[in-house]
Amino acid sequence: MDSAPEAGAVVTARGAGREAIAVAAGQIFAERGYHGASIRDIARRAGLSLSALYHWHSSKQDLLAALIEDSTQAYITACHAALAEAGNDPVDRLCALVRATVEYRVRHRVESNITAREWRNLEPAQQERLVGFRRSATRLWSDTVEAGVADSSFRCAHPADARRAIQAACNAISQWYDPSGPIRLPELVERYTEIALRIAHHDPGYRTDVGG
Amino acid sequence: MDSAPEAGAVVTARGAGREAIAVAAGQIFAERGYHGASIRDIARRAGLSLSALYHWHSSKQDLLAALIEDSTQAYITACHAALAEAGNDPVDRLCALVRATVEYRVRHRVESNITAREWRNLEPAQQERLVGFRRSATRLWSDTVEAGVADSSFRCAHPADARRAIQAACNAISQWYDPSGPIRLPELVERYTEIALRIAHHDPGYRTDVGG
Amino acid sequence: MDSAPEAGAVVTARGAGREAIAVAAGQIFAERGYHGASIRDIARRAGLSLSALYHWHSSKQDLLAALIEDSTQAYITACHAALAEAGNDPVDRLCALVRATVEYRVRHRVESNITAREWRNLEPAQQERLVGFRRSATRLWSDTVEAGVADSSFRCAHPADARRAIQAACNAISQWYDPSGPIRLPELVERYTEIALRIAHHDPGYRTDVGG
Amino acid sequence: MDSAPEAGAVVTARGAGREAIAVAAGQIFAERGYHGASIRDIARRAGLSLSALYHWHSSKQDLLAALIEDSTQAYITACHAALAEAGNDPVDRLCALVRATVEYRVRHRVESNITAREWRNLEPAQQERLVGFRRSATRLWSDTVEAGVADSSFRCAHPADARRAIQAACNAISQWYDPSGPIRLPELVERYTEIALRIAHHDPGYRTDVGG
DNA sequence: CATGAATGAGCTTTCATTCAT
DNA sequence: CATGAATGAAAGCTCATTCAT
Numbered sequence: 001m002d003s004a005p006e007a008g009a010v011v012t013a014r015g016a017g018r019e020a021i022a023v024a025a026g027q028i029f030a031e032r033g034y035h036g037a038s039i040r041d042i043a044r045r046a047g048l049s050l051s052a053l054y055h056w057h058s059s060k061q062d063l064l065a066a067l068i069e070d071s072t073q074a075y076i077t078a079c080h081a082a083l084a085e086a087g088n089d090p091v092d093r094l095c096a097l098v099r100a101t102v103e104y105r106v107r108h109r110v111e112s113n114i115t116a117r118e119w120r121n122l123e124p125a126q127q128e129r130l131v132g133f134r135r136s137a138t139r140l141w142s143d144t145v146e147a148g149v150a151d152s153s154f155r156c157a158h159p160a161d162a163r164r165a166i167q168a169a170c171n172a173i174s175q176w177y178d179p180s181g182p183i184r185l186p187e188l189v190e191r192y193t194e195i196a197l198r199i200a201h202h203d204p205g206y207r208t209d210v211g212g
Numbered sequence: 213m214d215s216a217p218e219a220g221a222v223v224t225a226r227g228a229g230r231e232a233i234a235v236a237a238g239q240i241f242a243e244r245g246y247h248g249a250s251i252r253d254i255a256r257r258a259g260l261s262l263s264a265l266y267h268w269h270s271s272k273q274d275l276l277a278a279l280i281e282d283s284t285q286a287y288i289t290a291c292h293a294a295l296a297e298a299g300n301d302p303v304d305r306l307c308a309l310v311r312a313t314v315e316y317r318v319r320h321r322v323e324s325n326i327t328a329r330e331w332r333n334l335e336p337a338q339q340e341r342l343v344g345f346r347r348s349a350t351r352l353w354s355d356t357v358e359a360g361v362a363d364s365s366f367r368c369a370h371p372a373d374a375r376r377a378i379q380a381a382c383n384a385i386s387q388w389y390d391p392s393g394p395i396r397l398p399e400l401v402e403r404y405t406e407i408a409l410r411i412a413h414h415d416p417g418y419r420t421d422v423g424g
Numbered sequence: 425m426d427s428a429p430e431a432g433a434v435v436t437a438r439g440a441g442r443e444a445i446a447v448a449a450g451q452i453f454a455e456r457g458y459h460g461a462s463i464r465d466i467a468r469r470a471g472l473s474l475s476a477l478y479h480w481h482s483s484k485q486d487l488l489a490a491l492i493e494d495s496t497q498a499y500i501t502a503c504h505a506a507l508a509e510a511g512n513d514p515v516d517r518l519c520a521l522v523r524a525t526v527e528y529r530v531r532h533r534v535e536s537n538i539t540a541r542e543w544r545n546l547e548p549a550q551q552e553r554l555v556g557f558r559r560s561a562t563r564l565w566s567d568t569v570e571a572g573v574a575d576s577s578f579r580c581a582h583p584a585d586a587r588r589a590i591q592a593a594c595n596a597i598s599q600w601y602d603p604s605g606p607i608r609l610p611e612l613v614e615r616y617t618e619i620a621l622r623i624a625h626h627d628p629g630y631r632t633d634v635g636g
Numbered sequence: 637m638d639s640a641p642e643a644g645a646v647v648t649a650r651g652a653g654r655e656a657i658a659v660a661a662g663q664i665f666a667e668r669g670y671h672g673a674s675i676r677d678i679a680r681r682a683g684l685s686l687s688a689l690y691h692w693h694s695s696k697q698d699l700l701a702a703l704i705e706d707s708t709q710a711y712i713t714a715c716h717a718a719l720a721e722a723g724n725d726p727v728d729r730l731c732a733l734v735r736a737t738v739e740y741r742v743r744h745r746v747e748s749n750i751t752a753r754e755w756r757n758l759e760p761a762q763q764e765r766l767v768g769f770r771r772s773a774t775r776l777w778s779d780t781v782e783a784g785v786a787d788s789s790f791r792c793a794h795p796a797d798a799r800r801a802i803q804a805a806c807n808a809i810s811q812w813y814d815p816s817g818p819i820r821l822p823e824l825v826e827r828y829t830e831i832a833l834r835i836a837h838h839d840p841g842y843r844t845d846v847g848g
Numbered sequence: 849c850a851t852g853a854a855t856g857a858g859c860t861t862t863c864a865t866t867c868a869t
Numbered sequence: 870c871a872t873g874a875a876t877g878a879a880a881g882c883t884c885a886t887t888c889a890t
Binding site: 460581623 | 757828
């Protein structure tokens with residue numbers, strides 16, 4: 001810290017190996033799936049030897065778990081930040097969650113796909129370790145929808161199904177979104193906010209400044 | 213079926229191996245994914261020798277392709293049947309597609325999950341061979357939504373996004389639905405019909421005999 | 425059995441792979457020890473591919489256990505046969521055990537060395553499975569020595585130590601005996617019989633037709 | 637070595653690493669054998685880093701050779717000391733060798749087992765370097781037995797076999813002796829002295845103060 | 849239709865070792 | 870003296886697939 005040359009440079013050098021592995025592993029897991037990915041290819045793409053990879057991660061499983069954990073935590077952090085800005089109104093809060101989620105699914109397509117598809121390839125021990133994060137993310141959604149139902153902002157008859165539908169629709173974005181296509185992120189957020197509010201059966205006459 | 217002594221029995225015997233393989237492969241691909249599944253385990257669960265499996269399918273890839281093809285076709289057939297019953301009204305037709313899809317995702321959870329998750333593990337040649345089926349299924353949805361927009365049954369501003377959201381919500385069912393849980397299939401169809409109509413922005417005051 | 429072409433030929437053909445592996449594994453385990461032996465080298469010396477080896481043995485550990493089990497059982501069988509010929513006199517019985525042991529250690533030097541040196545490399549489960557054989561072999565010796573002490577054929581003060589010393593001396597033969605050297609097997613049996621009787625403190629005046 | 641600044645403390649500190657490695661390596665080589673032992677585990681048990689280990693020993697092989705050399709020399713030194721006390725009588729000298737050996741095998745079980753079992757894992761160069769020590773130890777025994785035969789203290793017909801049997805019996809002690817068991821070392825020395833004299837065919841009427 | 853034996857390529861992982869700091 | 874990062878080689882093992890029978 002004190003005698004470090006230029007901060008940034010040193011951080012890069014120190015963690016270079018680990019970071020390169022994380023990037024390469026993300027790409028290859030996303031392309032071929034956990035079992036289809038070979039740890040040799042990951043090391044090669046990271047520009048490291050196979051053994052260097054094992055210096056940083058004790059196993060292929062550990063690598064997957066690290067990726068999923070990091071991504072899950074980053075997503076949850078983004079949700080909390082969005083909710084903190086949103087205040088207490090359930091409609092605002094749902095919009096905030098949609099925005100945070102759409103943004104994350106677009107900006108971190110690779111990690112999002114891995115987290116969604118490869119969860120089942122975590123060994124039971126890792127699933128147990130990480131399942132709390134998953135549940136806490138789901139709870140943010142269900143709490144929000146239920147709060148809206150309670151104060152009559154939302155009039156959907158089956159809040160759990162509404163929540164599942166909204167999440168499914170938002171999460172699917174990382175599977176089809178093409179950043180080189182015509183839709184820009186803010187536009188996408190607006191569209192999915194509208195969809196989510198409709199699924200939750202929010203009466204738009206009620207309040208019109210949605211998504212602003 | 214019931215009493216056919218020679219014919220039926222022989223037919224059953226003839227197809228028994230192939231059918232056992234399809235069931236076993238479906239289970240194991242669903243549990244562990246294409247690359248995580250071993251062809252030995254599939255043969256074992258089917259109660260057959262490894263070579264018997266190769267008598268029916270020329271490769272592991274062929275087995276996957278057969279599974280995906282069969283399931284996709286069965287789904288499309290179900291969609292066409294439902295649409296045929298539904299007549300020409302876009303609202304009726306959307307409801308029919310939702311019903312066919314929800315029913316298929318519940319009744320064929322395993323195949324649905326495989327089709328969704330393992331598509332990318334098909335070799336390019338197989339993808340090209342089957343991609344037409346996929347597209348035709350998607351077109352059923354988009355044609356229906358667009359027809360509803362055209363005749364003002366649906367007022368969603370972005371039909372493509374609405375279609376994606378509806379499909380994502382319905383398809384996700386096979387991932388979470390628990391047949392031993394409290395929700396019966398007809399009830400589920402009703403709930404998702406409501407969700408779909410809301411996503412498409414159908415005005416319910418317009419027409420009230422939905423789901424009947 | 426009934427319709428087999430020529431017995432010998434078929435047996436060779438059928439079990440050829442398995443037998444070749446057993447021979448090669450014996451040699452290489454003996455030369456380099458369990459951990460120093462590579463399963464690739466074993467397969468190569470057996471003239472088979474690596475995978476063919478795994479067709480017969482599920483693991484390197486399984487291969488070692490099979491070797492030790494076979495050898496231990498062959499040794500015990502030889503001891504029982506010798507004892508059966510020997511009758512009831514403890515002196516005769518001790519001589520029989522020495523003869524069976526010396527003969528086995530000379531004729532099966534390789535397996536003897538493996539059994540002695542690699543036992544500790546068996547996993548606990550395999551040790552438990554095989555420890556009974558080991559104990560039964562030791563019991564043949566201790567029963568014999570104790571019977572001789574009981575009827576005053578042997579006057580050693582500490583039968584357990586006598587037994588250990590006799591076994592150690594006989595077992596060591598497989599470590600140093602050179603079949604191309606000057607000592608023939610019958611001569612060796614005679615010498616070790618004498619040594620064993622002396623360790624057991626047998627009074628040679630008593631009975632002189634030892635080893636005949 | 638050259639400018640040792642504070643003597644005692646420094647000497648301890650200086651040799652601490654090396655000594656810790658020797659202890660750890662002894663334990664791990666004894667538990668798992670040379671090839672089964674990993675140099676990382678040795679460093680870990682010694683409480684040192686991997687590179688610290690390489691500071692003291694240039695290779696795993698060097699570590700093994702150092703262990704075997706030290707132990708062999710210590711054993712030979714003990715034998716010489718015992719013989720020096722014993723005088724010229726072959727019976728006394730054989731008893732001295734037995735005592736030195738039994739004591740060493742009990743007090744240094746770990747090193748004894750390593751020396752016996754891992755000799756073959758020394759590279760040819762190291763074997764050549766150390767084989768002289770081995771031979772000189774064996775010569776102490778054979779000279780003693782032969783001297784006893786020459787002066788008729790021992791009447792065994794085959795001195796070489798007698799010597800091998802005595803050594804095998806004594807050396808085996810380190811494999812089975814349990815220091816928490818009922819037999820104390822002096823008692824064990826007495827028992828094995830008796831066994832050795834009997835193997836050498838010493839007439840006990842001749843001289844009765846054996847083991848005193 | 850079905851089997852058992854065999855293969856070659858590839859897998860994840862561990863090893864002893866080196867080197868800049 | 871000691872560290873952490875990295876390496877190339879080799880380990881044990883599994884894979885989809887083939888083929889004679």
